[in-house]
Amino acid sequence: MTFTALINIMPLKELLDPQGKAxxxxxxNLGMGNVQDVRIGKHITLKIEAVDKESAxxxxxxxxxxxxxNPVMEYFEVSIE
Amino acid sequence: MTFTALINIMPLKELLDPQGKAxxxxxxNLGMGNVQDVRIGKHITLKIEAVDKESAxxxxxxxxxxxxxNPVMEYFEVSIE
Incomplete structure (x- = not known):
C-alpha cells in the first residue's frame, strides 16, 4: 500500500530563528503588528510504499x-495519512 | 486572545520540485527505494493576537x-490552533 507522510522539520525551540525574525x-513593516513569534521550518511530503501505517x-x-x-538544530514531527 | 497559526507553503502540484527530486x-542512494514523490515546502508557525479564531x-x-x-509558484494552507 502507498501512504502519504507529512513531515514538519522545525528549528529547536531553544535556538534563535533569524529567518523567522526577518x-x-x-x-x-506591512502594518501587521499583531503577529509574533514567527518560526520557519520545512514541510515535506513523501509517498511511501509499505505494508502498514506503522512501518510507513x-x-x-x-x-x-x-x-x-539536522538533529543539532532541528526537530521533526511525522504523521501518516 | 493569542492563537497559533500553522501554515504550510508548498510548490504548486503542476510544477517540478527540484529540491524534492534531489x-x-x-x-x-541511502537504500530507501520505497519512497516516492518527495515535495518540499515551508512550514511556518505564527502567534497571532486576535479577538477570535476567524479573524486570526x-x-x-x-x-x-x-x-x-509566492502565488505564481506556491499555494498555502492555514490552520489555527
Missing part, C-alpha cells in the same frame, strides 16, 4: 534521521 | 498573500 520584521511511519522517521533533519 | 535521489485565520491568510507565499 519575516516578523517584514510583517510589522518507521520509514519516514528513518528518512528524517538519515537525511532530512 | 532528496528523493539521496534517499534512494484572516490575518494569517493576509500574511501569506502579502509576504509569505
Amino acid at each position: 519575516v516578523m520584521g517584514g510583517l510589522k 511511519k518507521k520509514i519516514a522517521e528513518e528518512a528524517c534521521q538519515k537525511l532530512l533533519a | 532528496v528523493m535521489g539521496g534517499l534512494k 485565520k484572516k490575518i494569517a491568510e493576509e500574511a501569506c498573500q502579502k509576504l509569505l507565499a
Whole structure:
C-alpha cells in the first residue's frame, strides 16, 4: 500500500530563528503588528510504499534521521495519512 | 486572545520540485527505494493576537498573500490552533 507522510522539520525551540525574525520584521513593516513569534521550518511530503501505517511511519522517521533533519538544530514531527 | 497559526507553503502540484527530486535521489542512494514523490515546502508557525479564531485565520491568510507565499509558484494552507 502507498501512504502519504507529512513531515514538519522545525528549528529547536531553544535556538534563535533569524529567518523567522526577518519575516516578523517584514510583517510589522506591512502594518501587521499583531503577529509574533514567527518560526520557519520545512514541510515535506513523501509517498511511501509499505505494508502498514506503522512501518510507513518507521520509514519516514528513518528518512528524517538519515537525511532530512539536522538533529543539532532541528526537530521533526511525522504523521501518516 | 493569542492563537497559533500553522501554515504550510508548498510548490504548486503542476510544477517540478527540484529540491524534492534531489532528496528523493539521496534517499534512494541511502537504500530507501520505497519512497516516492518527495515535495518540499515551508512550514511556518505564527502567534497571532486576535479577538477570535476567524479573524486570526484572516490575518494569517493576509500574511501569506502579502509576504509569505509566492502565488505564481506556491499555494498555502492555514490552520489555527
